[in-house]
Amino acid sequence: MKKRTLLLLVFTFLGVGKYCFENYSLVAPAIIPDLKPILASYQSSAIERYSFGFNNLIGASIWVKLLQNSDHRPVQEDRLSWEYAQLDALTTLDPNNFRAYDFGSIFISTLRRDKVGGKLLIEKWTKKRPNFWRPWYLLGMHHILELKDYASAPAFILKASKMHGAPEWLSSLGIRLMSESGRLYPALKISLELLPQLRNPEAIERVAFRIRSLNYRIQKNQWQEMLNNYLKSKHTIATKLDDLKAFGNSSNRELSSIVEAEKNNSLAQFLLSETFIFKIDPNKKEIVSAEPEKTDILEKVGIFTQN
Secondary structure, eight states: OHHHHHHHHHHHHHHHHHHHHHHOOSSOOOOOOOBOHHHHHHHHHHHHHTOTTOHHHHHHHHHHHHHHHOOOSOOOTTOBOHHHHHHHHHHHHOTTOHHHHHHHHHHHHHHSOOHHHHHHHHHHHHHHSTTOHHHHHHHHHHHHHTSOOTTTHHHHHHHHHTSTTOOTHHHHHHHHHHHHTTOHHHHHHHHHHHGGGOOOHHHHHHHHHHHHHHHHHHHHHHHHHHHHHHHHHHSSOOSSGGGGGGGOOTHHHHHHHHHHHTTTOHHHHHHHTOOOOEEEETTTTEEEESOHHHHHHHHTOOSOOOO
16 A cells, blocks of 8 residues: 555656646746847857858757747847847858748848848848849848838849849839839839830730839829929919919920830830820819729829838
8 A cells, every 4th residue: 555655656746747847947048138240240250260161060050049049029229139140150151051041031030120130131142142033032022121211122123023033023013112112203214124125914014004103103293293383383273284384394304205215115105105184183282183983093003102
């Protein structure tokens, strides 16, 4: 009886110990501090210098450590995340580990909200593979989604669109971003230059639609500028568009020069010859479309709105 009781106590003790061991940590997990940029850079170069040829082995160890010890706290504003430092070291030891660039940049931007670290990692990838479209695409999207830098993003997206293997929709996305950042004339010029180079019917249709949208917005902006000039001069709202013609601006000449440059491109000439009808909204003091059923779809084109 005593042996059974003792055996039961031993199993009970072992069971309680197992439960405590699995569910409670006797040692609090270490909080790994974020790093100043200069220290993050030094860590990467130091690991490479003293790797003694064991780059792949050390890189694998860093990857495992990264997955086990990653934090979720937002990184401090003047620091780079510990996770970025690990990925920087990993890609220095193994520059061809493209998963570390691709997954890693999204990982640290999302998990640690390390926007600068994500940008630096993708830029490092573009230097390693300057002719591969994906790092340039990710760099552009990082500027949009994380840095809110809408002016810089289109150039990266358009650069990616011209590379071998890039999806057809990238060129349309880049032009859309450029037009949404307010650079209507450069966006129109790039769209027209791109049009003759396309062979895919869907891509041609997308870019042609983009040209129509840009043409519409340029025409509308011209009338709006004339209305604003009229209001400044007359201090009252005009009743009809004809009243605004004396308050024109030089942007008409820029559009005319674009049309002249495309005189040998029949499709471009056809798209640029489209004229839209507008009217004055006296309550809003704005130019609006007189044919909303025709132009609503052109108005809705875009990704973001800048304040």
